[in-house]
Amino acid sequence: MSSLDEAVAAVEAAVSARDIPQLEAGYEALRSVPRDEFMARSPEMGPRLAGLLSGMPVWHASVYAVAVGALVEWQADATACAPAILDGLRDSLAGAVEFARLWHEKFADEELPDPHGMPSADVQDPAWHTVDKWEMASVAVLADARVRRAVTNRAELLALIDQLEPDYGSLACVQRALLLLDDEPLLVLDRASGRAFRMRMSGIADNFQLQTMMAGVLIGGGHLPGEAPSPEALALCTADHIDVNAARALPPTSRAFNFVTPAGQWIWSEGVPSDIPVVDGIRRLVLDPPPYQHSFGAGRFFPRVPGRLDLEAVLEPADAAPYFADVQEALSVTDSVQR
Structure with missing residues (x-):
């Protein structure tokens, strides 16, 4: 039996016996397994x-979930x-929301404990x-579009994140992973x-x-x-695999468009494609010239998630005119922020 098999068998025995010291020892045994062996057997072990x-x-469970997330990044299915990781995320978020609520009831304005530390006697x-550990593990599995399509409680998870962030801090990684759109129709009006x-x-x-990819399709095309x-x-936006280290030096690109809703509000580059409103059953985006020159480093937030933007049809002005009927002039920056 290999060192990896022995370590996993010890973890299984610890879970069965509810033996916490043995469970912790099993984790240390897993950490001592050569990385190459873990990677090679990740499809089985994940x-x-x-x-x-x-x-x-x-x-x-949260500590082991991070290890499972690493195995997924190494080719585990x-x-x-x-399912186990996203269930853990949901329970962790809900528990943390309730903990923060009870803390405020008991201690009023006293600062909450550091959520990134170790559990203590003060935190029951x-x-x-x-939460941060389940976030890491969840981002690993949500990089797979099949997982994203299978999530049935997305709205619940996003609502829990919204409730927790004011007390906990940013959970942008898992939030953006949950907000990723797949095979999403988009009508773009220039x-x-x-x-x-x-x-x-x-x-x-x-x-x-999206700015980079839109310019690639419409201007490059x-x-x-x-x-x-x-x-x-x-x-860097679209390739199936990218060198994460090379991607740290992001090539500069210029904003080619100002994204606007049909109602005239700006859609900020710092936002996400799900900010584009749905009109008559399809997301509808208006393109205006950029109001000023702005350059940024091209790339993507999730190295393991390649973006796709496919052009399916071009409508000439006569055919496109009905879609412009209700499009409003773009608001000013101030008005767009206020609305």
């Missing part, structure tokens, strides 16, 4: 360890590992200290040319990424005038 999470104490609900473009987007984490992004910039 689901095997994920199946043990529900039988572990709250804190220990995300769909097999995701360990969920408060597990105000200057009067043309419309039927598109479909997947795996785009923020509107900076010869449909609109302007300066197209470099091949390097587009590759």
